[in-house]
Amino acid sequence: MSKLSGLGGRLYRGETSIDFIGKRRRWYALSGLVIIISAIALGTQGLKLGIEFKGGASFTVSKAGATIAEAQSAIKAAGITGESIVQKVGSNKISVQTGALSNAESNALQTQLAQTFAVDINSIDTTSIGPSWGKEITHKALYGLFGFIIVVMLYLALAFEPKMAIAAIVAVIHDVFITVGIYALVGFDVTPATVIGFLTILGYSLYDTVVVFDKVRENTRSVTSVGKVTYSDAANLAVNQTLVRSFNTSLIALLPVASILFVGAGLLGAGTLKDLSLALFVGLATGTYSSIFVATPILAQLREREPAMKALTKRIQSRAGLTSRDAASDSAVASTNVLGEAVDTKSNYQRGPRNQPKRKRR
Amino acid sequence: MSAINPKSAKPAGHPGRTVAILAIALVAFSALAILQSATSFKLGLDLRGGTSVTLQPRATAGGRITSSAIDQAVSIIRQRVNSLGVAESEVSAQGTGINRQIVISVPGATGRHIVDLVGQTAELRFRQVLVTGAAAATSASTDTKTASALPAGVTPALNAQYAALDCSNVKNRQGGGGDNPNAALVTCNRDGTAKYILAPAEVLGSDVSKATAAIDQQGGSGWYVLLNFTGNGTSKFGAMTTRVTKLASPQNQAAIVLDGLVISAPRINEAIVSGSAQITGNFTQTAATDLSNVLKYGALPLAFDRGEVQQISPTLGADQLRAGLLAGAIGLILVILYSLLYYKGLGLVSVGSLAVAGAITVLSFLLLGKWIGFTLTLAGIAGAIVSIGITADSFIVYFERLRDEVREGRSLRTAVETGWARARRTILVADFVSLIASILLYFFAVGSVRGFAFTLGLTTVVDLVVVFFFTKPLVSVLSRVNFYANGSRWSGFSQKSLGVAPSKIADSFNGKEA
Numbered sequence: 052m053s054k055l056s057g058l059g060g061r062l063y064r065g066e067t068s069i070d071f072i073g074k075r076r077r078w079y080a081l082s083g084l085v086i087i088i089s090a091i092a093l094g095t096q097g098l099k100l101g102i103e104f105k106g107g108a109s110f111t112v113s114k115a116g117a118t119i120a121e122a123q124s125a126i127k128a129a130g131i132t133g134e135s136i137v138q139k140v141g142s143n144k145i146s147v148q149t150g151a152l153s154n155a156e157s158n159a160l161q162t163q164l165a166q167t168f169a170v171d172i173n174s175i176d177t178t179s180i181g182p183s184w185g186k187e188i189t190h191k192a193l194y195g196l197f198g199f200i201i202v203v204m205l206y207l208a209l210a211f212e213p214k215m216a217i218a219a220i221v222a223v224i225h226d227v228f229i230t231v232g233i234y235a236l237v238g239f240d241v242t243p244a245t246v247i248g249f250l251t252i253l254g255y256s257l258y259d260t261v262v263v264f265d266k267v268r269e270n271t272r273s274v275t276s277v278g279k280v281t282y283s284d285a286a287n288l289a290v291n292q293t294l295v296r297s298f299n300t301s302l303i304a305l306l307p308v309a310s311i312l313f314v315g316a317g318l319l320g321a322g323t324l325k326d327l328s329l330a331l332f333v334g335l336a337t338g339t340y341s342s343i344f345v346a347t348p349i350l351a352q353l354r355e356r357e358p359a360m361k362a363l364t365k366r367i368q369s370r371a372g373l374t375s376r377d378a379a380s381d382s383a384v385a386s387t388n389v390l391g392e393a394v395d396t397k398s399n400y401q402r403g404p405r406n407q408p409k410r411k412r413r
Numbered sequence: 414m415s416a417i418n419p420k421s422a423k424p425a426g427h428p429g430r431t432v433a434i435l436a437i438a439l440v441a442f443s444a445l446a447i448l449q450s451a452t453s454f455k456l457g458l459d460l461r462g463g464t465s466v467t468l469q470p471r472a473t474a475g476g477r478i479t480s481s482a483i484d485q486a487v488s489i490i491r492q493r494v495n496s497l498g499v500a501e502s503e504v505s506a507q508g509t510g511i512n513r514q515i516v517i518s519v520p521g522a523t524g525r526h527i528v529d530l531v532g533q534t535a536e537l538r539f540r541q542v543l544v545t546g547a548a549a550a551t552s553a554s555t556d557t558k559t560a561s562a563l564p565a566g567v568t569p570a571l572n573a574q575y576a577a578l579d580c581s582n583v584k585n586r587q588g589g590g591g592d593n594p595n596a597a598l599v600t601c602n603r604d605g606t607a608k609y610i611l612a613p614a615e616v617l618g619s620d621v622s623k624a625t626a627a628i629d630q631q632g633g634s635g636w637y638v639l640l641n642f643t644g645n646g647t648s649k650f651g652a653m654t655t656r657v658t659k660l661a662s663p664q665n666q667a668a669i670v671l672d673g674l675v676i677s678a679p680r681i682n683e684a685i686v687s688g689s690a691q692i693t694g695n696f697t698q699t700a701a702t703d704l705s706n707v708l709k710y711g712a713l714p715l716a717f718d719r720g721e722v723q724q725i726s727p728t729l730g731a732d733q734l735r736a737g738l739l740a741g742a743i744g745l746i747l748v749i750l751y752s753l754l755y756y757k758g759l760g761l762v763s764v765g766s767l768a769v770a771g772a773i774t775v776l777s778f779l780l781l782g783k784w785i786g787f788t789l790t791l792a793g794i795a796g797a798i799v800s801i802g803i804t805a806d807s808f809i810v811y812f813e814r815l816r817d818e819v820r821e822g823r824s825l826r827t828a829v830e831t832g833w834a835r836a837r838r839t840i841l842v843a844d845f846v847s848l849i850a851s852i853l854l855y856f857f858a859v860g861s862v863r864g865f866a867f868t869l870g871l872t873t874v875v876d877l878v879v880v881f882f883f884t885k886p887l888v889s890v891l892s893r894v895n896f897y898a899n900g901s902r903w904s905g906f907s908q909k910s911l912g913v914a915p916s917k918i919a920d921s922f923n924g925k926e927a
Contacts, residue, residue, distance in 0.1 A: 059813075063820050103721075113728065154719070177724040184469060184720035195857035202849055210842050247792065247854065247862045251799065251869065254850030258803070258843040262810060265839040296813040303751060303809060304802035307744030311798055314740035323459070323791050324736060327865070331799065 059295035065288050072287040075348035082225060082345055089232020096235050101242035101326075104189055106151040106182030110160065112175055114168045115143040121167055122147055129163040131156060151182045192246045196227075199253055207257075211264055214353045219260045222346035226256045226337045233333050244323045248330025255304065255331075256338030259297060260346045266293045267347060271354075274363060281364045283351045290347050301339040308332050428886035435769070435882045442776050451783035457790030457864065460734040462727030463520035468717040470513070478511045486717070487515055488703075489672055494519065507863075514720060521727070537618030537708065538594055539650070540611035541657050542666040542678050543567050548580035548606055564664060566597060566612050574599045580608045586674060602675040609675055611668050615653045620646025624708035626701035636701035638692040640708060647688030655684040669708065677704055737794035744798050745771075748805050756812055758897060759888075759905035763808045766884045770804050773875045781871075793864035800872035803847060807880050810843070811836040812905070815888070819906060829892045833885055840880055847873045 061067040071078070102109055112122070122137045122145050136148040145168075152160065157179055165172040200220060207216035230249065234241060266289040274285050308331045315324025354360055446452065458465050470478050470486065483506055491504040499519050506513040543564050563572060579585060580601035594614035601608050623641040642650050657665045658681045668678040679692050692704065725733075749767065753760035774797060781787035814836040818828035851870030855863055891897045897904045 060820055063817055174726045174728060176726050176729045179722040181718045181720050183718050191857050195853055199850060199853045203846060243862055247865050250850060250854050254847050257846045261843045261846060262839055296809060299809045300806040303748055303805045306747040306751060307798045307801045310744035310747060311740040311795055314736050318736045324795055327795050
């Protein structure tokens with residue numbers, strides 16, 4: 052643990068630096084690859100929607116020793132035609148899923164199941180979703196998603212700067228894509244609880260990005276007037292300085308989610324808890340990745356396009372004795388090593404972003 | 414250049430006092446909870462078992478979904494559900510305007526057949542009153558009339574049924590669309606204050622074209638309901654009124670029957686052949702509006718699609734509650750362990766803050782359950798558990814800032830203030846984003862999702878309260894304690910854990926910043 056804290060100190064002073072921004076093409080390529088895989092999975096396999104979205108009924112009978120064959124015979128006896136899925140859930144539960152049923156059909160099947168398994172009809176847990184309801188839920192989820200993105204983008208543009216808002220939202224969309232892709236690829240069930248988890252992640256992914264951007268803004272506030280570091284380098288230092296923080300906040304957020312997933316999947320088998328926490332779990336991981344590897348590099352790239360920043364980069368490159376070839380990325384690569392000690396130019400600002408003329412340099 | 418000038422970096426306020434005020438507020442709210450006997454959580458159906466049905470209004474041919482039509486439907490369904498006599502049954506409309514769903518929840522296993530009950534559509538009918546009387550059942554002996562003495566249309570069988578009917582019993586006021594319009598009907602009025610024998614229906618709800626509540630400005634007769642009939646309805650209503658107006662009371666009354674129950678039975682003063690009628694009485698504005706709504710929507714222009722039906726057995730409910738609590742406990746323990754391992758002494762602050770946040774959250778659940786009927790569902794519990802992590806995150810944001818400031822060479826006492834000034838902003842922005850997320854989730858979502866959004870939003874606010882009024886003041890107080898200020902090994906500020914060179918930290922801990 053203290054090793055990690057010591058790392059925090061070195062990262063803070065820029066003695067250890069991971070080049071997130073200079074190597075951005077690598078991260079973009081990685082994200083791009085995952086997004087392409089996600090898109091293919093989504094296109095070929097599609098999402099496995101729960102009955103909540105497509106309409107249908109589900110019945111769960113708790114009875115030790117219940118068999119799938121018994122349940123299937125009960126379905127037949129109740130006169131239910133069409134597709135039905137019978138599954139064992141945990142050790143003593145049988146779950147039956149059918150297409151949308153009328154009230155009479157539903158009652159018939161419940162009575163039949165109660166008879167077949169010799170249980171009280173009131174002990175059968177049922178959920179039944181009308182076909183039009185699924186559409187309603189889907190619409191609402193989409194409205195929620197778009198509403199959220201627009202409101203948050205406006206808010207971030209006001210609280211920070213417009214380019215930060217763009218970068219943050221790109222990161223969020225990136226997270227949505229990857230999470231949906233993972234769901235398509237693995238074939239997890241998508242239920243309303245999944246969608247809640249999903250929307251929560253968007254909030255959380257932004258929380259993480261906000262923490263990083265706050266530091267970026269602080270570090271880059273005076274880059275043009277100080278003229279010693281490029282925007283990219285200052286932003287990269289910010290990511291490194293907040294790395295321990297990002298790691299800790301993500302891990303702490305993940306711990307309770309993992310415990311819900313563990314208990315939900317282990318104890319209850321399926322349902323709200325499992326669906327919710329699974330979406331959160333997948334999303335939190337991509338959210339943390341994207342704030343560091345996607346959001347900040349995009350922000351740096353956007354800002355480096357500004358004339359003032361271009362001029363700054365040029366000035367610093369010529370001072371460092373570099374031929375001013377291609378602008379931003381090369382300078383960033385030149386001045387830092389992955390996980391290595393800082394090279395000479397770094398010592399100029401190794402005390403952190405704030406000027407503290409009172410104190411002598413080490 | 415520094416954004417924070419030294420003046421604002423001085424310790425602000427009286428940290429001890431802030432914590433004391435928070436403690437007093439906590440005690441006061443606990444006392445309030447006990448006084449209001451809000452000592453147990455209101456559990457949702459998914460945690461204690463029960464049936465919930467969500468109905469989606471659907472416009473039928475010629476009808477339109479309107480807000481008052483939904484209100485009307487809610488009141489009809491509520492009447493039916495209440496007749497089941499299950500305590501804590503609820504009927505409510507969720508959403509806004511015409512984009513609303515009706516949600517019915519009945520706890521326990523007994524509510525199973527509400528699915529059949531609420532699906533029926535209510536019918537409005539006008540029937541001539543044949544016999545009426547007080548609500549209570551009358552014994553057959555005191556009410557023996559020979560068949561010849563009975564009013565026209567009342568058979569001895571109907572009369573016996575009428576005598577036996579007790580309208581003071583809520584079970585007999587269940588309603589339901591089962592009344593046959595072509596047969597006589599023995600029934601109660603909606604309030605259970607009178608019972609009736611009614612003739613077969615002569616005018617149907619579909620014959621009403623318009624009904625409005627209006628006030629008589631000049632005549633002083635107060636609120637009344639203005640009723641208009643369709644062409645077909647005009648002739649039917651005209652025929653009915655022409656006939657009954659000549660009869661003796663109570664047979665000159667026309668009962669307005671909705672869902673098999675009598676809403677109102679006005680006396681017909683004259684034959685009405687114009688197709689437009691006034692119902693007068695000692696109406697309040699509400700009563701007149703209600704009656705006009707019944708007349709307008711009685712035939713239910715709305716049909717309902719059963720959106721979602723959930724029946725959860727009490728066993729599953731108990732299992733889900735246990736699982737939720739267990740997940741919460743495990744999550745909390747893991748977060749506490751990690752905080753203590755990583756932040757050592759500072760971790761204690763985090764543990765204390767989580768305890769305070771937990772206490773405030775529990776109190777809010779209890780009091781909100783009492784005040785606004787907040788019910789705790791499984792999704793709500795999940796929201797609360799997820800928020801453990803998010804709450805702890807704001808402590809981490811502050812702690813890491815604090816350690817950064819110490820790395821910058823500040824003494825702990827100064828770092829507490831400068832670090833706070835910077836962390837405060839980050840925490841505010843980040844929490845605000847969470848808050849936006851939960852508010853949007855709440856308004857765009859239906860059912861269990863709303864419970865999750867509500868707890869998430871609530872705990873975000875709790876997080877802000879705790880960070881501002883507990884965590885920060887507590888750290889201020891502790892920064893004066895030697896154990897922390899000297900950077901002791903287990904304080905979370907040791908040179909080793911900060912990764913600061915020994916000489917540097919010695920410098921800064923000698924109060925160089927003064």
